[in-house]
Amino acid sequence: xxxxxxxPQSQEPPSQHRPTPDDPAPPVPRPRVGPLVGTVLAVLAxxxxxxxxxxxxxxxxxxxxxxxxxxxxxxxxxxxxxxTARSAAKAMxxxxxxxxxxxxxxxxxxxxxxxxxxxNEAGDDRLVMSMGLGVVxxxxxxxxxxxxxxxxxxxxxxxxxxxxxxxxxxxxxxxxDLLAAWRAAxxxxxxxxxxxxxxPDHLAPMLMxxxxxxDPRAVNYISYDGGGELxxxxxxxxxxxxxxxxxxxxxxxxxxxxxVLAVTAGERVPGLDAPTLRESxxxxxxxxWRGVVAPPxxxxxxxxxxxxxxxxxxxxxxxxxxxARNGWQDAYLPGPxxxxxxxxxxxxxxxxxxxxxxx
Numbered sequence: 001x002x003x004x005x006x007x008p009q010s011q012e013p014p015s016q017h018r019p020t021p022d023d024p025a026p027p028v029p030r031p032r033v034g035p036l037v038g039t040v041l042a043v044l045a046x047x048x049x050x051x052x053x054x055x056x057x058x059x060x061x062x063x064x065x066x067x068x069x070x071x072x073x074x075x076x077x078x079x080x081x082x083x084t085a086r087s088a089a090k091a092m093x094x095x096x097x098x099x100x101x102x103x104x105x106x107x108x109x110x111x112x113x114x115x116x117x118x119x120n121e122a123g124d125d126r127l128v129m130s131m132g133l134g135v136v137x138x139x140x141x142x143x144x145x146x147x148x149x150x151x152x153x154x155x156x157x158x159x160x161x162x163x164x165x166x167x168x169x170x171x172x173x174x175x176x177d178l179l180a181a182w183r184a185a186x187x188x189x190x191x192x193x194x195x196x197x198x199x200p201d202h203l204a205p206m207l208m209x210x211x212x213x214x215d216p217r218a219v220n221y222i223s224y225d226g227g228g229e230l231x232x233x234x235x236x237x238x239x240x241x242x243x244x245x246x247x248x249x250x251x252x253x254x255x256x257x258x259x260v261l262a263v264t265a266g267e268r269v270p271g272l273d274a275p276t277l278r279e280s281x282x283x284x285x286x287x288x289w290r291g292v293v294a295p296p297x298x299x300x301x302x303x304x305x306x307x308x309x310x311x312x313x314x315x316x317x318x319x320x321x322x323x324a325r326n327g328w329q330d331a332y333l334p335g336p337x338x339x340x341x342x343x344x345x346x347x348x349x350x351x352x353x354x355x356x357x358x359x
Contacts, residue, residue, distance in 0.1 A: 065098055066305055066309045067098070068099070069089075069099075069101045069128070069309075070103075070127050070128070071085045071088070071089055071102070071103045071130055072104060072127060072128070072129045073104065073105045073107075074112075074115060074130070074131065075107045075111055075134075075194075075226035076107045076228050078226055078228025079226025080132065080226070080248050080288075080290060081131060081134075081290065082103075082105065082228075083247060083326065084130050084158065084290045085130035086103050087322045088130075088313065088319070091313060091318035091321075091322050092309065094318045097309050097313060097316075098309060107226065108225075109142045109144070109196070110134060110135070110195060110196025110197075110199060110223070110225075111131060111195075111196070112139060112144035114129055115129065115131070115135060115139070115144060115147075115148070116145070116146040118293065119147075119151060119296060120146075122295050122296045123295065123298065124294075125294065125302025125306065127294065127295055128154060128292045128293065129151070129293050129294070130290065130292060131290065131291060131292070132289055132291060133195075133290075133345065133349070134196065134199030134200055135148065136198070136199075136342070136349050137200075138196040138197075138198055138199060139346075140198050140349060140350060140353060141197040141353070142196065148293065148346065149342075149343075149346075152294040152298050152303060152335070153335050153336075153338040153342055154291070154292045154293060154306050154335050155292050155307065155314075155333065156290075156291035156332060156337075156338045157290055157331065158289065158323065158328040159329045159330075160288055160329060161264050161265035161287055162243055162244065162263070162264040162265075162286055163243070163246050163249070163260050163264070163274070164242075164243055164263075164277075165242050165243075165244065165258045166242075166259055166261060167234060167257070167259070168257050170259065172240070175261050175262050175275070175280040178240075179212050181240070182209070182214055183212065183213060186219050187218060188220070189241075190221075190239045191205045191220065191222070191239060191241055191242065191243060192224055192230050192238070192242045192243075193221060193223060193230065193242065193244065194224050194225070194226045194227045194248070195223065196223050197221070197358060198353055198358075200286075200288035201230070201244055202221055202223065203349070203352060206219060206221070206358065207284045207286055208243075210284075211277070211282040212281075216356045216357070217357055227245070227248030231248070234258065235257060246263070246326070247328055253272075260274040261274065261280075264277055264284065264285065264286040265285065265286075265287055266278070291333075292310060294306055307334060310332075311332075314332040
């Protein structure tokens, strides 16, 4: 006998209640987070709690390197400022003090075009300018509206002797030969230099002339924009002799294309067969120097980073090798001391130019 089936239970339709503004908000379901996603979120949260490294704020990509540094050279390629800047850039890169460093040339008016650009880049703590005594003199001789007093001194780096050079086949075999011709006809014995009036390549022969009894105002000085142009003039016979920094002509001296008649420093240079001016009967001692300045208006952190990079460069074996290779002396001065030195040099150059009747 078939079992009777229970009658189906009646089902009431669901309530058709419509939400009103007074009803509470329904709960929002929480998404399920897998173990991998949870781990990633935890790591990101931990990183957000760690403050960024100082180097990352200041541009040092890994907290130690100075990133994005640019070096302005205010004369043509091949000059002393150019050689100094490119040597420093490579040494800093090789020593791991910086990332890639951009070096670019902006010649003109004895370096004051580059100085004007540097002053106009106020606040840029990733730009420095390679400079030296030549720019100090050019500010005076070119009546430059931009001055070194407006810049931020970063470091003095090197000092070197000036040299008196002639082509390898010159009839002047020594300083005595040169002085005989110079005293007899100063206007017909032109001297070339890689700096404007007031720069080291100009001041050295003017002081040399005064010490040798030649009227500085009668000297036929021809200015070239850096050592590269000067070298071509000396080798091409456009001048009777040239005066420049030792490091700029080291290769040509070694090859015999140039002959050094004398050095302007107080002592002979090791490895260089040339007397001092004093040994040659001219009571003059003169040295050139080079350093680095930055634009005005830098914040203290930016100044500190630049000063630290050059202070560290000064101690590296890479930089010591550069000094030895170019015949430069280490003359490092940090920013504040370099600033005081610049002020003294500016006053000294003005006195010399005035005393020689050249301003």
